Amino acid sequence: MQNSRQELDAILSKFKDRHGALIPLLQEVQLLEGYLKKETMKYIADQMSISAAEIFGVATFYSMFRLKPQGKHVVRVCKGTACHVSGANVILNAIKEHLKLEGEEDTTEDTMFTVMEVACLGCCSLAPVIMIGDQTYGKLTPEAIPGVLNKIVG
Numbered sequence: 001m002q003n004s005r006q007e008l009d010a011i012l013s014k015f016k017d018r019h020g021a022l023i024p025l026l027q028e029v030q031l032l033e034g035y036l037k038k039e040t041m042k043y044i045a046d047q048m049s050i051s052a053a054e055i056f057g058v059a060t061f062y063s064m065f066r067l068k069p070q071g072k073h074v075v076r077v078c079k080g081t082a083c084h085v086s087g088a089n090v091i092l093n094a095i096k097e098h099l100k101l102e103g104e105e106d107t108t109e110d111t112m113f114t115v116m117e118v119a120c121l122g123c124c125s126l127a128p129v130i131m132i133g134d135q136t137y138g139k140l141t142p143e144a145i146p147g148v149l150n151k152i153v154g
């Protein structure tokens, strides 16, 4: 914890005199802590003399920022053209259903999985494709999803 605070302070001192550099600053902080914690954003506001509202505004506006912890396993669902026409939406729904994710939720309660939609993963001939970690799964059907996900938690 102490180390993490020191690393955070090191990032802040790097950006101290760089007004308008809030986005790269938050990117580095997110890299350090995995996501933007509320208390960290308040700390940044205090240290950098920026209003907390401005920081929250930027953090919530840009989709690259995460306000919740990311799951242990990241499931990337390809929404590129080839996958889209091959039923990427059906695959995504099957994943969300299996993981009991509702509406906009992207991370399971137990933080085992985070599901995200991504652009072409570069293996269109295998569409529809997902990636879990660095493993690619192609030519998927909704029926195959429970087996794929169960294998991950083993």
Ligand code: FES
Pocket: 078, 079, 080, 081, 082, 083, 084, 119, 120, 121, 122, 123, 124, 125, 127, 129
């Ligand atoms: S469109 Fe999905 S891998 Fe290319």
